[in-house]
Amino acid sequence: MPKEKLIVALDVDDRNRAMELVNKLAGHVGFFKVGMELFYAEGPGIIRDITENGAKVFLDLKLHDIPNTVGRAARVLARYGASIINVHAAGGGDMMRAARESVADEAQNKGLPTPMVVAVTVLTSINQAVFSREMGMPGEIEDRVRAWALLARESGLDGVVCSPREIELVREACGPGFKIITPGIRPDGAKLGDQRRVMTPAEAVRAGASYIVIGRPITGAPDPAAAAKAILEQISGVADNG
Numbered sequence: 482m483p484k485e486k487l488i489v490a491l492d493v494d495d496r497n498r499a500m501e502l503v504n505k506l507a508g509h510v511g512f513f514k515v516g517m518e519l520f521y522a523e524g525p526g527i528i529r530d531i532t533e534n535g536a537k538v539f540l541d542l543k544l545h546d547i548p549n550t551v552g553r554a555a556r557v558l559a560r561y562g563a564s565i566i567n568v569h570a571a572g573g574g575d576m577m578r579a580a581r582e583s584v585a586d587e588a589q590n591k592g593l594p595t596p597m598v599v600a601v602t603v604l605t606s607i608n609q610a611v612f613s614r615e616m617g618m619p620g621e622i623e624d625r626v627r628a629w630a631l632l633a634r635e636s637g638l639d640g641v642v643c644s645p646r647e648i649e650l651v652r653e654a655c656g657p658g659f660k661i662i663t664p665g666i667r668p669d670g671a672k673l674g675d676q677r678r679v680m681t682p683a684e685a686v687r688a689g690a691s692y693i694v695i696g697r698p699i700t701g702a703p704d705p706a707a708a709a710k711a712i713l714e715q716i717s718g719v720a721d722n723g
């Protein structure tokens with residue numbers, strides 16, 4: 482089902498606007514992503530509001546701290562009923578394992594389905610020049626994404642967040658079944674904004690994305706449901722390699 486692949490980023494700062502989007506888009510979307518802006522504005526209650534009507538939530542708070550702190554914070558997040566939770570791969574293997582273990586343990590304690598835990602690799606807003614010159618990182622972005630994806634898999638995580646340009650190399654390194662979630666999706670002609678490593682929805686699905694994350698091209702459209710439907714049409718005829 483194409484709609485199962487679509488994650489819409491609810492990057493807004495109040496409940497009314499978020500729920501308006503949820504109500505308009507629920508029939509066309511697999512997951513809603515609650516990020517820092519909405520979570521900091523409304524707190525965990527917003528996750529319950531969205532899931533109450535049967536929609537699924539990707540809780541995108543990108544945890545990145547020492548293993549003990551991330552493990553304890555992830556344990557709290559596991560209580561809210563999100564289907565996906567993320568951390569930064571840059572926190573290292575022990576940190577990712579701490580998140581994985583505490584999320585699984587807490588979900589079991591509370592009798593909830595265990596959320597997927599995925600690692601953000603190199604942000605889709607980073608290009609090679611920024612990666613090398615500003616961040617001082619050696620080598621190519623692709624090699625870092627591959628190495629972090631392998632580390633995430635070894636640490637027991639369910640998948641990674643990366644740019645659609647790295648889907649094929651992650652799939653090759655990590656095999657089938659490993660989830661590849663790709664933001665940095667821009668339908669032809671859509672504004673890039675701060676995104677740098679992008680592809681169209683159809684290109685990402687063809688390359689093997691498990692899920693595509695789209696925010697502004699849908700939420701900023703005059704008719705968000707029509708924008709989501711147009712994207713579903715673009716991916717519906719495409720061989721799904723995810």
Ligand SMILES: O=C(O)c1cc(=O)[nH]c(=O)n1[C@@H]1O[C@H](COP(=O)(O)O)[C@@H](O)[C@H]1O
Nearest residue numbers: 490541603604605642664665694695696697
């Ligand atoms: O973890 C993420 O979701 C994420 C990782 C990444 O590398 N790049 C990225 O854009 N995102 C998120 O994906 C969404 C993309 O939104 P748009 O650029 O508006 O389509 C935003 O909510 C970002 O926070």
